[in-house]
Amino acid sequence: MFMGNGEDEILLPNKYIPENLEEGDALEVFIYRDSEDRLIATTLQPKLELYEFGLLTVKSVSKFGAFLDWGLEKDLLVPFSEQNHPLEEGESVVVGLVPDVETDRLIGTCKVGQYLEYDRIPFAPGDEVECLIYERSDLGYNAIIDNHYRGLFYYNEVFQPLTIGTKVKAFIKQVRVDKSIDLSLQPQGYYQSVDINTEKILKKLEEQNGFLALNDSSDPAVIYATLEMSKKAFKKAIGALYRERIIRLEEDGIYRN
Incomplete structure (x- = not known):
């Protein structure tokens, strides 16, 4: 037809x-x-459309490059020139769908940074965004924001497992003078208080040989007398430490792993 x-x-x-x-x-x-x-x-629905980014799996490797499963009968080619490292069969990788300048065919690229916007940043601190984690750096996890911009989750501010290809809801922490974007997994104001309180708890654990006789059921007055923080702040902080597997929570209290 x-x-x-x-x-x-x-x-x-x-x-x-x-x-x-x-x-x-x-x-x-x-x-x-x-x-x-x-x-x-x-009428098949591809996993990516033009200038979209996502996690795809390598089906095969040939002399032309790697072929990825993107939902259509014809697999998506990622030429060697568009790979950050040699892709292997079975590997999952974040790619962007872009036109090849020479053939006008659609290809995949692992070099997603060159297709992101760095100048006209439309965000303000506190804005909620959708992020795709696409690589790890020395500082943290680089993420694609709303399919157009690049941001960073700092390692010391991440209190839940993140993996390449993960999509998460996040918040703009700040847009720096150089237009780089800091991200957080929690609304503004959360990390500053949590970081301070987690440090207090870890210091107290160290002072008491890795054990605190406190838990979710502890009296707020006892928590304040021990740690000088509210019960609400205490629960946020131990939740963050628990997600990072830094502590374990038992009926009799908190243990340092």
Whole structure:
């Protein structure tokens, strides 16, 4: 079946044509070039669209590069020139879907940083955003914000497991003068108080040989007398330490791992 206005017709292979489809019916399709450079339409839903980023799995490696599963019959090529390291079969990697400047075909790239926006930053501290973790750096986890911008989660401010390819809701912590963006997994104001209180708890654990006779049921007055913090702040801090597996919580109290 050919789709179009008669001037720019695009082939929709018979296997993708729904039953009872008639001439003039509207149909949502994805268009890409096949191996012979023909424009082909498909009703299959790709895992990525143009200039989107996501986690894909390598299906095979050839002399042209790595081929990734992106939901269509024709696998997505990531040429060697677009790889940060040699990709291997079975590996999962964050890639962007971009046009190849020479062939106009869609390809994948692991060098996602060059396709992000660094100048016109539309965020303010406290804004909620969606992030995709795409690499680890010396400072923390680099993330793609709302599919357009790059931000950073600092290691010492992350109190839950993060892995490459993870999508998380996050908050803008600050936009620096150089337009770099600091991110947090909690609303503004959380980390400053939690960091101070976790340090207090860890210091007290060290002073008392790795054990504190406190838990969620402890009297607020006892918590304050021991740590000089409210019960609410105490619960946030031990929750953060527990998620990092720095402590374990038992019925009789807190133990340092």
